[in-house]
Amino acid sequence: MIRLLVLGTAFAALLASPTLAQQPTKLLNASYDVSRELFAAENEAFIKQHPGVTIDQSHAGTSKQARSIVEGLEADVVTFNQSTDIDFLAKNGFVSKDWTKAFPNNASPFYSFPSFLVRAGNPKNIKDWGDLARDDVHAVFPNPKTSGNSRYTYLAAYAWAKEAYKGDQGKIEAYITKIFNNVPVFDTGGRAATTTFVERETGDVLITFEAETRGIVKQYGKDKVESVIPSVSLLAEFPVAVVDKVAKKHGTEALAKSYLDFLYSEEGQRIAAEFGNRVNNEKVAAEVKGQFPDIRLVKVDDVFGGWEKVQKEHFASGGTLDKLYGSR
Template identity: 55%
Template structure:
């Protein structure tokens, strides 16, 4: 199902709900089981479409109905909420470190990346640009973002996995462009961050700032998000730019074993994440402009995804723990650059 079809169906569903609210509604039937998915900020529409499809799949397989509930926000905030007591059965995040934090606390298995294919990432994306119609600032690559007069909007890397990938993509580009010269890289990053007009806490807030408040020349977000925004708000009003070099953004998933067992949902949580790897689910994910690994679906959607060099975080920066310590900890590279 494409996003446009989903939005049309949502509008119909809203109209029906409004009619039923006048007193004609029949009693709701309770699902046999309930699952809570903790997810990143901009995944609301995605999982609003995935969840009923999963319910139909699970009911066919196991003859029981499921209600999947969602908790959305910046992925780091979501991870903290689980550590503070949110009883999510599964996580579907956009940042490996936020799952690692849960593993360190014993909520997720230490070997969580080995429990599902592709490093427990059923889909992936990269970082892309959404610009105003006609691309008036001629933004085609990362070096265009450091020009005078260019106003950038993207989420705060301190609170958003989306924002972290943007920061890392810019740094990785500079590392490649300047052949590892740290002085030139930091100068580039200083100019890049200096052009940021607004640092929202999450991806959805950044979208609101750019689209509804009409602030900034370019919104930097996941390729999936900028394409979905363009379709939702009007393809004639925006252009999508995928730079020739960007970052590989994996979307990790994991069972929150401690919660799933306490909720008597261990099998359901496992099944929910396994479903994301099925061909039908992969096709649905690609319809929301996420890149997938299923070869059949890849071929079907090949024209939808421009070729770009995707740099791996681990290859450029080392482990994710090094990334967090060196760049996003208190007093790290990000803090130092913002003080310059």
């Protein structure tokens, strides 16, 4: 009996060994710049379902985040706002090459689009993309070299111009150049641009995701700012992925997948909608439909031939963005 007790005690001690019994309970989520409040709420809800789990966050422009992961930031999951940045991780062996098939809706749990935020009363009467090229309008948005948020703004404006100018390349490029020239300061990310517009009171209109504009109006009040929905905008999907290389090293593959699955759950979708995002879950989308104005959204695939083509033609070194944006 004594021998059995000793063996049992030794076995229990072995099970208590961190290397054998303790499952990983900590994740790092690398996300885009303006998603802090959203994921604070998502994380809190997920942790309630998984007591003892810790979710750490890293926020910056997603291109910067992707480079940081390749250079050593050990993020277990990414929740980005642009697929090309996850493709960059895939090309460098950090994410599965078929990552878009790992979760529903091309691995995008919710979506938004570039929208406008103006001063209360809209004193400059800014209604649509064409107004951004007026001499008396100064738009605020972050540096498209560092911000996925801003690249969506660039593409949305470009898509509007392609329609408005019936494909006339000279007029399109002159329009985009005029917008760039009207920007008083280029911040590195979306949240810094929000601070510039709202707190420093710089510029006449902020262009950022609708989800961000809704949050700003809620925070600062309609007596200070108001949102304006343009006639057309560009669908901005927010793709997610497990960073396989890091998760395997940490032993967090199952926890990482469970965390991203939660974003698709009804609870996760309701939280996303509460923070101004448009959701794909049909039940939740029907519940919040009245809160979101109708808008015509165009897609990168339809207007530009897909993200791979956009990357080569617009965002690669020497591409259209470099030509129009110059050394700003």
